[in-house]
Amino acid sequence: MGDVDQETELQGFSTRAIHAGQDPEPTTGAVVTPISLSTTFAQDGVGNHKGFEYSRSGNPTRTAMETQIASLEQARHGLAFASGLAAEDNILRLLTVQDPSKGKRILLGNDAYGGTFRLIAKVWSPMGFPWSAVDLTDLDALRANWPDDTGMIWLETPTNPLLTCFDIEAIASIAHERGAIVVVDNTFATPYLQQPITLGADVVVHSATKYLGGHSDVVGGFVATSNDELAEKLTFTQNAAGAVPAPFDCYLVLRGVKTLAVRMDRHCENARAIVDLLVHHDAVDRVLYPQLPDHPGHEAAAKQMKDFGGMVSFTLKAGKDAALRVADATSVFTLAESLGAVESLIEHPGAMTHMSAAGSPLEVPDNLIRLSVGIEDAADLVDDLATALDTI
Numbered sequence: 001m002g003d004v005d006q007e008t009e010l011q012g013f014s015t016r017a018i019h020a021g022q023d024p025e026p027t028t029g030a031v032v033t034p035i036s037l038s039t040t041f042a043q044d045g046v047g048n049h050k051g052f053e054y055s056r057s058g059n060p061t062r063t064a065m066e067t068q069i070a071s072l073e074q075a076r077h078g079l080a081f082a083s084g085l086a087a088e089d090n091i092l093r094l095l096t097v098q099d100p101s102k103g104k105r106i107l108l109g110n111d112a113y114g115g116t117f118r119l120i121a122k123v124w125s126p127m128g129f130p131w132s133a134v135d136l137t138d139l140d141a142l143r144a145n146w147p148d149d150t151g152m153i154w155l156e157t158p159t160n161p162l163l164t165c166f167d168i169e170a171i172a173s174i175a176h177e178r179g180a181i182v183v184v185d186n187t188f189a190t191p192y193l194q195q196p197i198t199l200g201a202d203v204v205v206h207s208a209t210k211y212l213g214g215h216s217d218v219v220g221g222f223v224a225t226s227n228d229e230l231a232e233k234l235t236f237t238q239n240a241a242g243a244v245p246a247p248f249d250c251y252l253v254l255r256g257v258k259t260l261a262v263r264m265d266r267h268c269e270n271a272r273a274i275v276d277l278l279v280h281h282d283a284v285d286r287v288l289y290p291q292l293p294d295h296p297g298h299e300a301a302a303k304q305m306k307d308f309g310g311m312v313s314f315t316l317k318a319g320k321d322a323a324l325r326v327a328d329a330t331s332v333f334t335l336a337e338s339l340g341a342v343e344s345l346i347e348h349p350g351a352m353t354h355m356s357a358a359g360s361p362l363e364v365p366d367n368l369i370r371l372s373v374g375i376e377d378a379a380d381l382v383d384d385l386a387t388a389l390d391t392i
């Protein structure tokens with residue numbers, strides 16, 4: 001686990017991204033955090049060590065990255081995992097190690113990453129942890145229909161792929177009055193745009209594979225919390241179940257995060273140029289971007305986010321076949337799953353990332369296209385997409 005001290009909390013975002021957990025290495029003075037490959041660490045006497053014993057339980061490169069990102073989330077504790085889903089699985093294990101009088105039900109916002117839905121509905125639910133999909137835009141309904149056996153509420157904001165935004169503070173207060181743990185998947189916003197812990201979330205989770213890594217070259221997951229008791233339980237299962245990342249992967253995420261702020265500024269700026277093209281294009285039915293005043297959750301986004309992010313989704317008037325053709329027709333935007341890296345990506349969620357949600361309450365429209373707008377030159381991105389839209 002990486003722990004954040006009070007002093008670093010006072011520094012600005014990019015200063016923390018570049019320095020938190022990353023003091024020069026004391027024996028050599030190396031400015032860049034070394035990739036510590038050693039699986040085991042010498043002890044001066046039995047049980048007398050320098051903070052590390054065995055690399056599943058703790059590794060210096062991992063601790064640096066855990067401290068760095070926890071500090072950006074304004075959380076006290078950070079834990080790294082082998083993937084976003086491994087991080088999610090570790091959080092769900094809180095339901096097994098917490099007080100048995102507490103509920104076991106998982107409430108999931110009705111738009112979420114397909115893999116999160118699959119993990120909850122197909123892996124955890126059959127093990128005796130029931131789940132329900134809930135509409136988190138309707139807070140009165142959430143209050144009125146709250147199942148008594150709820151142990152955890154899980155939300156993404158903005159969601160994948162519809163980019164709906166939810167009021168974290170309001171949902172956290174409803175959930176806390178009813179004794180549930182609040183988990184926010186902050187993958188799309190990143191800590192640069194939104195810090196859920198400061199809004200009342202108990203646990204924040206990331207697919208570090210996306211914006212944190214930022215270069216499509218590492219799969220990773222991350223969990224942050226400021227609740228000492230939850231941190232202790234999460235650390236227990238991180239070690240006991242063992243889904244930890246390799247030191248090299250931690251290094252790549254650590255390196256990626258150093259430039260998070262400058263990348264996010266450019267992602268947001270380029271996304272706005274793309275949104276401007278789409279809202280004026282005849283072939284486009286709806287543009288989904290949290291900055292648009294008619295977007296579901298625009299108010300929540302404007303209140304809790306610093307800017308609106310690099311993800312843009314849209315539907316086409318001409319339907320599914322046209323959407324598949326556009327996804328095929330771009331050249332600067334690469335047709336691929338995943339998101340959040342320097343290069344722009346285009347995909348058809350219904351046939352790609354969200355296929356596992358088909359037939360469920362989380363099914364996505366088949367005329368939907370999702371863009372991860374990268375940090376190339378905006379003019380090239382706009383030209384490329386405009387050309388592809390002209391093919392329909």
Ligand SMILES: *Cc1c(COP(=O)(O)O)cnc(C)c1O
Binds near residue numbers: 221
């Ligand atoms: C990709 C993603 C995940 C899963 O992360 P992996 O690193 O692929 O395991 C979880 N949540 C969201 C929002 C994602 O986009």
